[in-house]
Amino acid sequence: MKSLATELRNRSSEPCLKPIETKRKTIEEYETVAVEEEPLSPTARLFHDANFNVHVVVIIALDTRISPQPIKDKLVHTLLKHPRFTSLMVVDEENLADMKWVQTKIDLDQHIIVPEVDETQLESPDKFVEDYIYNLTKTSLDRTKPLWDLHLVNVKTRDAEAVALLRVHHSLGDGTSLISLLLACTRQTADELKLPTIPTKKRRPTPSGYSTKEESFKLWHYLAVIWLFIRMIGNTLVDVLMFIITVIFLKDTKTPINTVPDSESRVRRIVHRIIDLDDLKLVKNAMNMTINDVALGITQAGLSKYLNRRYAVDEEDKGDTERNNNLPKNIRLRSCLVINLRPSAGIEDLADMMEKGPKEKRGWGNWFGYVLLPFKIALRDDPLDYVKEAKATVDRKKRSFEALYTLIMAEVLIKIFGIKVATAVTVRVFSNATVCFSNVVGPQEEIGFCGHPISYLAPSIYGQPSALMINFQSYIDKMIIVVAVDEGAIPDPQQLLDDFENSLHLIKEAVLERGLVKNLK
Numbered sequence: 001m002k003s004l005a006t007e008l009r010n011r012s013s014e015p016c017l018k019p020i021e022t023k024r025k026t027i028e029e030y031e032t033v034a035v036e037e038e039p040l041s042p043t044a045r046l047f048h049d050a051n052f053n054v055h056v057v058v059i060i061a062l063d064t065r066i067s068p069q070p071i072k073d074k075l076v077h078t079l080l081k082h083p084r085f086t087s088l089m090v091v092d093e094e095n096l097a098d099m100k101w102v103q104t105k106i107d108l109d110q111h112i113i114v115p116e117v118d119e120t121q122l123e124s125p126d127k128f129v130e131d132y133i134y135n136l137t138k139t140s141l142d143r144t145k146p147l148w149d150l151h152l153v154n155v156k157t158r159d160a161e162a163v164a165l166l167r168v169h170h171s172l173g174d175g176t177s178l179i180s181l182l183l184a185c186t187r188q189t190a191d192e193l194k195l196p197t198i199p200t201k202k203r204r205p206t207p208s209g210y211s212t213k214e215e216s217f218k219l220w221h222y223l224a225v226i227w228l229f230i231r232m233i234g235n236t237l238v239d240v241l242m243f244i245i246t247v248i249f250l251k252d253t254k255t256p257i258n259t260v261p262d263s264e265s266r267v268r269r270i271v272h273r274i275i276d277l278d279d280l281k282l283v284k285n286a287m288n289m290t291i292n293d294v295a296l297g298i299t300q301a302g303l304s305k306y307l308n309r310r311y312a313v314d315e316e317d318k319g320d321t322e323r324n325n326n327l328p329k330n331i332r333l334r335s336c337l338v339i340n341l342r343p344s345a346g347i348e349d350l351a352d353m354m355e356k357g358p359k360e361k362r363g364w365g366n367w368f369g370y371v372l373l374p375f376k377i378a379l380r381d382d383p384l385d386y387v388k389e390a391k392a393t394v395d396r397k398k399r400s401f402e403a404l405y406t407l408i409m410a411e412v413l414i415k416i417f418g419i420k421v422a423t424a425v426t427v428r429v430f431s432n433a434t435v436c437f438s439n440v441v442g443p444q445e446e447i448g449f450c451g452h453p454i455s456y457l458a459p460s461i462y463g464q465p466s467a468l469m470i471n472f473q474s475y476i477d478k479m480i481i482v483v484a485v486d487e488g489a490i491p492d493p494q495q496l497l498d499d500f501e502n503s504l505h506l507i508k509e510a511v512l513e514r515g516l517v518k519n520l521k
Helices: 004-013 044-045 070-077 127-134 176-184 214-250 275-285 291-309 347-357 385-399 402-417 419-432 494-512
Strands: 054-062 087-091 099-103 148-153 162-169 186-188 269-278 333-339 370-375 435-440 447-449 453-462 468-475 478-485
Touching: 004 435, 044 127, 044 419, 054 127, 054 176, 054 269, 070 148, 127 162, 127 269, 148 333, 162 347, 162 385, 176 186, 176 453, 214 370, 214 402, 269 275, 269 447, 269 453, 275 291, 275 478, 275 494, 291 370, 291 385, 291 435, 291 494, 333 478, 370 385, 370 402, 385 494, 402 419, 453 468, 453 478, 478 494
Parallel strands: 333 435, 435 468
Antiparallel strands: 054 162, 054 453, 087 099, 148 162, 186 447, 269 478, 333 370, 447 453, 468 478
């Protein structure tokens, strides 16, 4: 039998990603089980449009070789307990707008792929895995089966003994839901009964119990809340206006990394870089900001350096881009920053659901919005300016309901005008911006996936219009930067990762040189 790795290599000549065509069936034609059908949410339906056929890929790097059978045995009692992973997406032939999740009997062997690989013949194991993922992005999941698969690649790379690739259609859930579900299938390697622990935000105490002498402060507090709400409404109106004109005509400045035509249907090169999470924490604590602020500052600095190099006029200039400023003035470059809007069910709830069965489906699905976050592309003399500017921009966006507006707008457009219009609006926004950005918090301790210790996680997506997708994923003391690029726009993604890593080092050195670490806790 021809191995999947060989089949994926043979597909390298295919020009673009095309959804697998399957014969439409009525709901009655599927071999289903006696479970209540569930209609797709409006956002889930959006991901099934041919122009927005988005897939999530999670690279699970393992510290041991993979034994397929134990993984299959574990998945039966974990992942397959979730109804989305045992459900077909069914379109009723008589009513194409009627899209439902219908549970079915599942053949696990059709979802677990174990390619045959002769490692002695590989010149570069890391490049083999990278190319394997690249070729995987040329294909869509088979819609005659539940929309996920798991590739177990027993190839030793620079940072792992083997790699598992979990691919899931984005209609099954947003990134936060899917990562949370994956983590709910894992356990701490130090204690197999314990779930992973995820850092949570510390909430400031709410003023309460005022005495008579504090009535004036209490009044001031209420006035401050009212003023904050008024500012949020004003900011939201500005952001909504900017969103509307982006849909209509406003595009980012044309740069070397802009979206190329039909980018959503083109394959993606997905690469990653592991950096030290403690370095980000040092900058975070020294400058009184969040990890997300630091990550965005690194991204802004790295993109500035990368674009400066790409703008170099000739080869002689390219060697001296660190000192020469080749950037045009007033570059408009924005990111679609993905914002999780769910009151997250939590890993514990998902694990309990898989153990005892789902009691309700609330808290699952696609529940996210996005904001248009401007990056200031320029070469700064002070590296700390990048993170300061990023924090100021994010703080301003936090005082707006823009993310909630984009979620509601998508659902309203689908219900009133249908999938085609809603998809056209969404694709236009992502195409008129340059970057898509996401930051996901991971576990604080080492975890195991079906008995295999995990070295790191690296999630990404393909099928989106943006030529550049950037994901930050933390894991124990590591931060993994993952970029998915259209090579027609970004032919050298490793250089982009170099610029991100070098930017972090410059920012860290600036913090240390100025003695700001005294604020480190």
